[in-house]
Amino acid sequence: MKKLSVKLGILFFVIIFGLMTFVFFFLHEGIAESRVDEELSALQARGNSHRAILEKQFDDETIDHVVLMESESTTDVVVTNKNGAVLDSSTQATPFMKYLQVPSSPIPKEGKILEGNWAEEPFIATISPIHIDGEVTGFVYMFQNTSSVHSLIEGLNQHFILAGWLSVFLTIIIIFFVSKGITKPLIKMKEATSQISKGNFSVSLPKTSKDELGDLAKSIELLANDLNYLKHERSEFLSSISHELRTPLTYIKGYADIVYKRNLAHEEKEKYLKIIVEETNRLSELIKDLFELAKIDQNTFVIHKELIDLSNFFTNIEQKLSPAFQEKKMNFEQQSSPSICLNADPWRLEQIILNLLDNSMKYSQEGANIKLRAYKVKNSIHIKVQDNGKGIPEKDIPFIFNRFYRVDKSRTRSLGGTGLGLAIVQELVHAHGAEISVKSRENIGTEFELIFRG
Known part of the structure; x- marks a missing residue:
């Protein structure tokens, strides 16, 4: 019972078997009632046929003829006068005596069913009135042994039982293949995850449907x-x-x-x-x-936001880095409108920008131009760090924010770095609820953009 295919199979079988049993029950009841109604209608029609003959000529010879017609049939006929006295019958009328009573109410011209309880009574019976000159002269009673009806129902039951077993067999086969079809990809996924847990990450799964x-x-x-x-x-x-x-x-x-x-x-x-x-x-x-x-x-650091005047903020950064730019013979330019104020943690924002500027200096040559500027677009504040240094290869751009990732795999001491700086920058930017993106082309330059939305 631990296998999903077995559980699915049992679940499907119970649901389908329940639906089939429900449908078969009502179908069986409907067909059985329909066949019994057909038998009753045929018996009534036979009585009405005899009644029509007797209405043309109601005498002993005609009555004998009607009785003779039924003597070799599976049905029986009893003809009475209007007072209920038996004039003739195709067999001994004794078993039918309880039905041969003068009707207490008028019988319609098309006759009616006297006994339709085939399951409990030995006979089903109908009555047809004989009208001559507008008056009831007698009655034609038709009887049929219910054993034939029981035989008919038993045959119907056997067919339903056979159909039921065939349906169950086919259902089991279909469920087997359906459950296997559903669980087969799951089994492959289980095997794949088992391989992953063992350290084998080179797994591939077959292409399945788009579900x-x-x-x-x-x-x-x-x-x-x-x-x-x-x-x-x-x-x-x-x-x-x-x-x-x-x-x-x-x-x-x-x-x-x-x-x-x-x-x-x-x-x-x-x-x-x-x-x-x-x-x-x-x-x-x-x-x-x-x-x-x-x-x-571990989320153990806290962002303490306050309103920062970016113009003064950039000026302070320029003063801090001015000696470094002069030593490396690089040009630094910062620009921000006096009206731009940003709600951020000043120490963390400085850490972000210094890290980006340090990268620009590290990967640029003498005489390079490095720019830091801020501007506003609707409710967003954009901060850009641009340089015209060596740039980042296109294949490396998607990974530069990953921890310990190095564009320069040589780890030259002149370039230094631990591969952690940009990872820290990205985390700090996200901690502010901001975004960071990068554009770069080799030997043309790199541009980092921070977007702080209002």
Whole structure:
């Protein structure tokens, strides 16, 4: 009972069998009643036929002729006068005596059924009045043994039982194939998820129809691809972290040993200590980024929004970065209308913009132009960071906000970076309820756009 195909099969069978039983019952009742009505109508018609003959000539010879006609039939006839006295019958009239009473009410010309209870009585019976010169002269009683009706019903029952068993058999076969057809893709999906749980993410499922099962199959394949990507990214992360941690630690340990063990000149000692400080700062930056992402993942950081005048805000950023731009011989331009105010966390917004500007400086050459500007479109405030640096390859653009993703896989120390900066930027932008997008072309430049909707 644990298999879905068995459960579906039983459910379908119970529903279909219930419907079939319901339909068969009413169909059987309808056909049985119809056949009994036909028998009664035929018996009434036979009595009316005899009545018509007797109305033309109501004498002993004609009565004998009518009785003779029924003597070899499965039906019986009794002819009486108007007072109920038996004139003649096709068989002994004794069994019919309870029906051979003078009717207490007038009988219609077309006659009527005296006994129609075929299930409990031994006979079904009809009566037809004989009218001569407008007056009732006698009656024609027709009788038929109900054994023939029972035989007819039994035959009908046998046909229904046979049809019922055939229907059940065919239903079971149909349900078997239907339930298998439904559960087969589910079984394949179960096998696929089992493979995924074992770490095999290269699963593929057959193309199914465009329904819920098809959507589920696509979702499982998408999940497998995402997990495969995450597995790859985890490997990349471990490799990146081990590299990023090992390199500064190696420098720090190596130069610290040199300073500690050797008697160095003051200038040389200063040189080595400077390298140690730089590598310590690099290590500290990496750890800070990791802690920042950890806080974001655990939702332990809070956005404290306040109204920010972007014109003054950009001016402060320009003052902070001016020495860096001058050192790298790059041109920086910021522009914002004095009337633009943004409701945001100033420290987090500064972190976002500084990170984007740092990327622009890192991937641009001497003489590059880097722009920071803000403008308003209806109820939205747009902030753009543009540069004319080396740009991002088109194939890398969809992944640049992924954690630990590097466009430059060489991890050159001149470019640095941990692959965490843009991931942090995206999380902080989303924490503000804003959006971030990027446009870039190789050797032409890159543009990041932040959209804060009112």
